Amino acid sequence: MPEGDTVFLAGHRLDDALAGKTLLRGELRHPRLATADLSGRAVLGVRSVGKHLFTRFSGGLSLHSHFRMDGAWHLYRPGEKWRRPGHQVRAVLAVPDRVAVGFALHDLELLPTEQEDRLVGHLGPDLLAEDWSDAHEAEAVRRLTADPDRELGLALLDQRVVAGVGNLYKAEVCFLLRVSPWSPVSAVDPREAVRLSRKLLLANAWRPEQSTTGVLARGRQHWVFERTGKPCLRCGTRVRVGGQGEGVLERVAYWCPKCQPGPIA
Known part of the structure; x- marks a missing residue:
């Protein structure tokens, strides 16, 4: 399972690529989320909490993801060939100049941003918290x-x-x-x-x-x-x-x- 620094870096790279932009494509290939369409929503930012990632969208909505053993987010340019097979894709978030593809993300959940604590409130202090005190x-x-x-x-x-x-x-x-x-x-x-x-x-x-x-x-x-x-x-x-x-x-x-x-x- 990835360490916290791996998830932290992935979160910052996703934030740099997506934050402040509007999704041209927001597809979730997960049994519980197959009907969800995030297209047209603005990406407000991406943050990590320990080994958890939250991608926040306009309208007060967050996408929670966890890498577990083999999950990963990749960033591509539009039209660039993906480095892992299509059957492993669980999420596609595309803005005009970048495409974020989530592979083997077994844990995906859409939830109100105000309820993020429901998934991470039990965790101890995040060792990579930017406001560490x-x-x-x-x-x-x-x-x-x-x-x-x-x-x-x-x-x-x-x-x-x-x-x-x-x-x-x-x-x-x-x-x-x-x-x-x-x-x-x-x-x-x-x-x-x-x-x-x-x-x-x-x-x-x-x-x-x-x-x-x-x-x-x-x-x-x-x-x-x-x-x-x-x-x-x-x-x-x-x-x-x-x-x-x-x-x-x-x-x-x-x-x-x-x-x-x-x-x-």
Whole structure:
């Protein structure tokens, strides 16, 4: 599932391309929305909230989308060939000079703009919120420490705690905090965990490349994420991988057994 910075960047690119323009075509290819026609509506803007996107239109209407595992928004010039097959298209929003195509967007909903909070009101503070403040940080810390015995990796992935962290940043934050993902929240400074999560997301929010090491060279972008069996970039120990969580919430967890002491899978 995409990280919050991926959704943030997609939202800003859509906003740059569509905001302030009138839709020549507004087609939604979703069973519940097949009869909806957004043509003629003005696009007021696009905003992200954690891993959720809202495209706002005139008339007080919003289109909510979520990428899940394989969804994406692409931008094209009129007449340009689409890079994914037509059967994956779920939305087409066309203005005079750009065409936004939503592929594999399993979660689509049209709703009054004033009701957006119905879909995201349960989320923790958005780590990429443009109005981030000390109050946001304090609330994130409060939610993170509400269950001090919870595994840190699972707590960071819980969008009700903080919104935006995915498996990549979970692995890298735990590494930089020098604890295994299975360590309890109480093993770290919660304020440092929140600040580090936000810092890493912000570092990559305006580019498609994601680096937590400060290096963009292939194979050196991440400390442990997707480096199973490869040397830890800090100490040279082989990076390990294990499962964390259960059922639909299960994710893989990467860690260095030397740099990250604590419980393991």
